[in-house]
Amino acid sequence: MSTRSIAFMFPGLGDHHVGMGLELYRTLPVFREQIDRCAAFLEPELGVDIRTLMHPQSAPPPLPASAGKKLDLRRMLGRDGRAPTPEESRLNETRNAHPALFVLEYALAKQWQAWGAEPEAMIGYSLGEYVAACLAGVLSLEDSLTLVARRALLVESLPAGAMLAVMLSEAQLEPLLGGHVSLSAVNGPEFCVASGSPxxxxELQTRLRDRGAAFRRVQSSHAFHSNMMEPIAGRVTDLVRGFARHAPKIPYVSNVTGTWITAAQATDPAYWAAHLCRPVRFAEGLGALTSQALLEVGPGQTLSSLVSPAPARIVVPSMRHALDPESDTSVLQKATARLDGLEKESTAKRPFTKTEQELAAIWQAVLKCEAPALDAHFFQLGGNSLQATRLLDRLSKTFRVRLPLRRIYEVPTLELMAAALDAPRSGSFPTRSSASPKSVNGSLFRLPNGLSIAHQNEAETRHFYDDIFAHRSYVKHGIRIPDGGCVLDVGGNIGLFTVFAHTEAKNVRIFTFEPAPPLFEIIQRNVAQHGIRATVFNVGLSNLECEAPFTFYPHSAGMSSFHPNEAEERHNLQTIIENQRRSGDAAVDQIGEHASELLDVRFAATTFDAKLRRLSDVLREQNIERVDLMKVDVQKCELEVIEGIDDADWPKFSQIVLEAHDEGGRVGKLVELFERRGFSVIAEQDALYVGTNIFNIYAIRKGS
Known part of the structure; x- marks a missing residue:
């Protein structure tokens, strides 16, 4: 993901709500890890686990996406007369709302950074500036949490106040304020906020009404950014003085000045007192930003609505409003897809070297592509392991340099690969590329049926396509997906079965589970790109809730597992390749002398700590009352997945299809279990897998 042109925007109070980010907490490991970390640190300070305030047991499940639903504008504007629930009242207490909002925005920012979105600049609105300062390194996370929590208690000790949004310019509003109301924010050319005692x-409302000016009360317990904050200004200064402060490492815009914060301001304790009492100059601050994309990192989309449209940049919210029927996951997926467009920026142009020119010509011949740019990525242009072996032969003949196959994966861009070819003469060796295909974006690949999907490995994707779309392996023996059905995709990989289920029937609701973060991110992109009604979980399923190491093979993702056995996996892959060769697959024959090296590359591994959950727990949380089809492909964990279904939930399942590894008689155990639960069962082995321990099991409930 390109980050050179992204600025983070952190909202202030107003759009926080009970249940905010709950779906993201359940499905995003980095987001969840940061929430948990902050909650553990804050609990002694607050005397409460902040997670119980943000996500109380009674919090409603995330609202499902629905094209037919609309926002309740009366409720959004606070005009429906509805009294807040006890949970809402508790979260809205200043001592709770401030740290809760900080924690959510910080965790969401760290999730974006984990996806590769490093901001070139930031701006925060009111409390949001504390998040920007923390990410910029002005204060440590622990000091920021302590400061926000103690500042909130000081604010809560002040008399109640009121705030009013007014559709007038600063110059028009100032003469109407009187001596007891302050200008607290300038959000646009004719949009300000005033605050003071109720x-x-x-009285200001009366003056505005007489003038015919539009205004609206802002839901607020205190008069923020007004002279009513002055009694605690000195104590805020003293608080900040007690923490280590550093010059910001990421530029961000000051609310106080409306322009870039200076190191002197950021580290001056008195600045933070001024920030508390003086108006938020957000409109001026937006004018200081020149980033191509402004990403709102927090609940709601208020800041996005304040940005004047400009053709040269995009504004991207990453969370829903509390009353928006779309889910947080869906909003985040759309944000990811929009930011992917920035990746098309090329490396600054310069003349190609002789090696780069010759290499570009070889790429064109091997990949059948147009002339590549310097930052073009071999695998993102459609290259795969088979084409990489052909590339090696061409490079050896042209440059008299023999690179190992793994080197193609380490230096996959044109510029880096050319440097690797020049290295024996220059004595300078290029480092491993950071532009790995396992990034959040994945490369785009056009399937034979015309659909484009993000993926990692063309050979593996073609195999999945043949299995799912061409041979229809998951809908054999009477298995079908009904219109309006509910489908579980357990072991989603890049989401190809999720895409298939979406195209196979109308209005299908899909729940997809994938524990590997790189694949989870690719699934999110595919779901967003095709408008699929899916909820994606970055978890595995098992018979108990825990965390476990997950071995991930970036170049052979389908064999990734909680129970790795490289000897067995190498045997299976070698057998599959041999079966392909016997079936007349010409591409496989071209591997030749590179076969052993290809296997080494395919089994280069990394390990993640992944979360495992019980399926019945997820069914309850998501209010899933029926499952029309569950597909399971989890590399030797299939029995544990099934054992995570409670007795009371078995009647919900109509059809189950598994890929099972027959270790210790597992296939027989699964067949017996399904038959005992009232299913008709077929177990068979595909011709491609003859000689391996891989079988497919089809279970259909009798009478369904």
């Missing part, structure tokens, strides 16, 4: 703000 009585003074009521």
């Amino acid at each position: 009585e003074a703000v009521q």
Whole structure:
């Protein structure tokens, strides 16, 4: 993901709500890890686990995406007369709302950074500036949490206040304020916020009404950014003085000045007192930003709505409003897809070297592509392991340099690969590329049926396509997906079965589970790209809830497993390749002398700590009352997945299809279990897998 042109925007209070980010907490490991970390640190300070305030047991499940639903504008504007629930009242207490919002925005920012979105700049609105300062390194996370929590207690000790949004310019509003109301924010050319005591703000409303000016009360417990904050200004200064402060490492815009924060301001304790009492100059701050994309990192989309449209940049919210029927996952997926467009920026152009020119010509011949740019990526242009072996032969003949196959994966861009070819003469060796295909974006690949998907490995994707779309392996023996059905895709990989289920029937609701973060991110992109009604979980399923190491093979992702056995996996892959050769696959024959090296590359591994959950727990949380089809492909964990279904939930399942590894008689155990649960069962082995321990099991409930 390109990060050179992204600025983070952190909202202030107002759009926080009970259940905010709950779906993301359940499905995104980095987001969840940061929430947990902050909650553990804050609990002694707050006397409460912040997670119980953000996500109480009674929090409703995330609202499903629905094209037919609309926002309740009266409720959004606070005009429906509905009293807040006890959970809402508790979260809205200043001592709770401030740290909760900080924690959510910080965790979401760290999730974006984990996906490769490093901001070139930041701007925060009110409390949001504390998040920007923390990410910029002005204060440590622990000091930031302590400061936000203690500052909130100081604010809570002040008399109640009121705030009013007014559709007038600063110059028009100032003469109407009187001596007891302050200008607290300038959000646009004709959009300001005033604040003061409830009585003074009521008098301002009368003056505005007489003038015919539009205004609206802002839901707020205190008069933020006003002279009513001055009694605690000195104590805020003292608080900040007690923490180590550093010059910002990432530029961000000051609310106080409306322009870039200076090191002197950021590290001056008195600045943070001024920030508390003086108006938020957000409109001016937006003018200081020149980033191509502004990413709102927090609940709601208020800041996005304040940005004036400009053709040269995009504004991207990454969370829903509390009353938006779309899920947080869906909003985040759309944000990821929009930011992917920035990746098309090329490396600054310069003349090609002789080696780069010759290499570009070889790429064109091998990949059948147009002339590649310097930052073009061999595998993102459609290259795969088979084409990489052909590339090696061409490079050896042209440059008299023999690179090992793994080197193609380490230096996959044109510029780096050319440097690797020049290295024996220059004595300078290029480092491993950071532009790995396992990034959040994945490369785009056009399937034989015309659909484009993000993926990692063309050979593996073609195999999955043949299995799912061409041979229809998951809908054999009477298995079908009904219109409006509910489908579980357990072991989603890049989401190809999720895409298939979406195209196979109308209005299908899909729940997809994938524990490997690189694959989870690719699934999210595919779901967003095709408008699939799916909820994607970055977890595995098992018979108990825990964490476990997950071995991930970036170049052979389908064999990734919680139970790795490289000897067995090498045997299976070698057998599959040999079966392909016997069936007349010409591409496989071209591997030749590179076969052993290809296997080494395919089994280069990395390990993740992944979360495992019980399927019945997920069914309850998501209110899933029926499962029309569950597909399971989890590399030797299939029995544990099935054992995570409670007795009371078995009647919900109509059809189950598994890929099972027959270790210790597992296939027989699964067949017996399904038959005992009232299913008709077929177990068979595909011709491609003859000689391996891989079988398919088809279970259909009798009478369904």
